[in-house]
Amino acid sequence: MGFTIIEKISAEEPSERSIEYAVPTRDGFQLATDVYLPEKATAHSAVLVRTPYDKRSFYTGLKFEAEYFTSRGFVFIAQDVRGKYGSTGQTIPYAFDVADAYDTAEWVVKQPWSNGKIGVMGASYYGFTTWAAVASGHPAIQAAIPMVTGVDMGNGHVGGRWRQEVQSFASLNDLLQIWTTNEGYLADIDWSSGSVEEIIAEAREQIGRCVGAEEKLARTKTEDWYSPYGNRHPYHTTQIPVLHWQNWYDPGLAPDGMRDWRHFSSLPGWSNLHYLRVGSADHGGYKLEDVGRGDEANPYLNEAALDAKIQEETAEHADFFDEHLNGRLPLKPRPRAKWHVGHVGWQESDQYPPDATITQFVLSADPSGLHTLGSQAAAPEDLSWTHDPANPVPSSVDMEALWYFVAAYPDERDYVDRADVLTFRTAPLAKNLDFAGQPVLTATVDFEGPTTHVHVRLQDVAPDGTTRRITQGRVALARAIGGSFRLPLDDNAYRVRAGHSLQLQIASSDYPHYAVHPGTGDNLYDIEATAKTVQTLRLGGVSARLEMPTIDLA
Incomplete structure (x- = not known):
């Protein structure tokens, strides 16, 4: 069987501190909404979260976050999106969230406990609903914190x-x-x-x-593009302060979120409304510094870890909303960008990425099969690999663990033994290599079929051979546009420590995280036949090279 149910996830019990309301939508549906009020009976700013994952679940932790926000004087509002859990309507993602966010904001400002100011926030899909609320244009929505998400997540x-x-x-x-x-x-x-x-x-x-x-x-x-925003796409309509909250080890959504940051931070006159906070953690919040602690450090499995996560992160959220909803300036001016360097710690800067020096590594062939990533120009040579759709290169963790990559943190050393993976490695580094931003691979790949996929992994190889992912990238190539490409890998900020090696791997699949290319030009969603294909990487001079944006950290 292709689809096997493991567990049904039903709604959890409400908090004793919440009051549930049925918020009406303009087309006659009701949105189940839990409201948590501060002890002081007066008008307050509100924080609104709209989620499809059950507003009361341990998974979202919203009923725990509510305790913190109300202690800081905010009304906290958690809502099931249309068609999910307590809310009525058809269960369809994205389609109704802009309008429903506007209708919810309109309901909020009419309540006696509202001062007319709303901050919106959320992670993953409810990070998208944060952007949907911003896009709604309701005047009460005056600050936003979209987390581990992207504006165009829907596409x-x-x-x-x-x-x-x-x-x-x-x-x-x-x-x-x-x-x-x-x-x-x-x-x-x-x-x-x-x-x-x-x-x-x-x-x-x-x-x-x-x-x-x-x-x-x-x-x-x-092959349609999809946008749920109509003429209200956030790239062109956002005019409120936004704290872009991402984690490096979130290959599913951090690339989109960082693209959003680059867009907004480049807008003349509007960039001063945008702030960045990026941690060395995965989509679920498991930190690189906690590797080895197992489930004890997993906020989705351990109450103490969840409480620590809420205390640390919700304090930052509340500070941002206090500043931009309530006018309470922080004691220390907020940095434009706060970002974590793996194996080093937090950094602050006026821009991200910071100024960097490009350090170039050239891809060269080696008869041993473990090829070289070095500083010398390469001799002209071609390296080939065969992509077999029936035997794709496997992802290093299963589908669910994609979102908990650091919690799993797989050792990827065995890929070097696969004939359908090209591996390039530096000698052990004489000193630390620190970088921040997007490593860029420039290369030319010839391929037999009309189209192909190229998947790239950048890894840290320890002296004992343990191989850990740093970042990754992927590109779809077509004969019509040729096989030469310049591929920016996903962002990270990381220290490859002295004695370790930097490693680059190139393949044509990463399954099941990504659909397998059929080896033909057919729609990969409905193909019936597949074909093996040969891909060839051209080497010579510096034609195939990796550029690392290196920074100087004491």
Whole structure:
């Protein structure tokens, strides 16, 4: 079977401190909304969170965050989005969130405990609902903290641009598990067991129709871009302070979030409204510094870890809202950018990325098969690998662990033994190599088919051989545009310590995190036939090179 239910995720019990309301929408539905009030009976600024993951769940931790916010004098409002848990309406992602956020804000400002000012925040999908609230343009919404998300999350989730973009299968996993009914499911989904359409049909037989998954499949036929904002896209309508909150080890959404930061921080006259905070953690908040502590440090599995996370992060959230809703300036001026360097610590700067020096590493062939990443120009040579859709390069963690990558933190040393993975490695470094920003791979790949995928991993190899991911990137190539590319990898700030080696790996698959290229030019969502293909990397001089934005840290 391709779709196997593991667990149904039902609503949890409410907090004794909350009052539930049914907030009306303009088209006649009700949004289940928990309101937490401070002890002092007066008008307050409100913090609004709109989530599809059950507003009362331990997973979201909102009922715990509420305790902190109310202690700081905020009204805290947690709402189930339309069609999820206590809220009525059809269960479809993205489509209604801009309008529903506006209607909720309109309801909030009419309450006796509201002073007319609202801050919006949330992580992942409810980071998107934060952007949807900003896009709604309601005048009461005056500050926002979108976390581990991206403005155009919806396009990656339900868009269909498989020819231009390497497609994530994580989106289909989410759609079937989260967006089928008003409750949620944890399921084991084997995408290799049949076509995407067959697996969606199998899920439909067991738990019901998933409109989002069906719409995504339909969009792949026409390769449509998807935007839920209409003429209110946040890139062109945002005029309030925003704290962009990301984590480096979130390959699913941090790239989109960092693209958002680059857009807003480049706007003349408006960039001073935007702030950045990026940690060395994964999507779930597990920190690089906690590797080795196991479940004890996982905020989704351990109450003490969740409490510590809330105390640290919610304090920053409340400080931001205090400044921009209540006019309470911090004792120390807020830095424009606060970012963590792995194995070093937090840094502050007036811009991100900071000024850097480009350190170049050239890709060279070595007869041993473990190729060289060095400073010398390469001799002209071609290196080839065969992509077999029936035997793709596996992801180093399973689908769910994509979101908890640092909690899993896999040792990726075994990839060096695969014939369909090219590996380039430096000699052990004589001194620390610190970088911040996007490493860039420039290369030319010839390929047999009309299109192909190139997946790149950048890794840290310890003296004992332990190999840990630093960052990654991917690109879809087409014969019509040629095989030469300049690929910025996903952002990170990291120290490769002295004695360690920097390693680069190139392949054509990363399954099941990403859909497998069929080796043909056909739609990878509905293909029936596949073909092995040979990809060839051209070397010579500095034509294939990795550029690292290195910084000077004491």
